[in-house]
Amino acid sequence: MLNNEFKKKFDLEKEVPKKIGIKKDFSEFMMKLDSIQNTAFIGTLIKVKNREDLASRTHKSSSQFASENPEKTILEDQAQYPGGFNTLRKQVADLFYTEAILPDQKVIKTNVVFVVEKDGTISSVHAEGDHFAFNRQAEIAMYLLPEKFSPAIINGTAVRYRFRLPLAMNFE
Incomplete structure (x- = not known):
């Protein structure tokens, strides 16, 4: 408009x-x-x-991620984003606000670690990398994802699942 x-x-x-x-x-x-x-x-x-x-x-x-008896737990399904891993990466890239980043190098990398809750929402998002602003933008992009994950399943029950997403972006 x-x-x-x-x-x-x-x-x-x-x-x-x-x-x-x-x-x-x-x-x-x-x-x-x-x-x-x-x-x-x-x-x-x-x-x-x-x-x-x-x-x-x-x-x-x-805050436990598996049952108390680890030898009886069998991961039946891990947490997945609708459309798969590539869709997740594309949506994160689309939600990324690059104007907030003043790159001092051509390629900036971070690892985003988060928890997929039993209902498919995400929580505890934390980006670990050398560039503070890039890390914050990665965290914001994760919270802005439009869809929920399908939760991980152990012994037929939805459980919390820790997820790691490596991200890298080229700045030219």
Whole structure:
């Protein structure tokens, strides 16, 4: 809708300097909007992480990933994202806000570790890598995924499942 309004205004203007001004205003506006959206995502990430930290302190006994008798547990199904691993990676890449990253190297890598809960939601997302901003953006992208995972199954019961997703991005 914003694109259409700016385009209408741009198309109606006859003078070239004013057209250039409209185009510049639009670019600046979109950058500010992106920045505001990213700030909101970071605020949401902080709230979610705080909530998870509080929950883990009050529910220590429920944080087990397998039953208490490990020799009797048989993993029947591991947690899976709808569409598979490649769909997950593509969606994370699409949700990634690269404008927040000022790369000091061509390739930045991180490993995102998270828990797929019994209901397929994710929690305890933590990215481990050398680039702080890249790690935060990876965590935000994970929380923004549009679909739930199918949970892991042990002995016919849905269980929590720890998942590791390596990510790398080229900056040119």
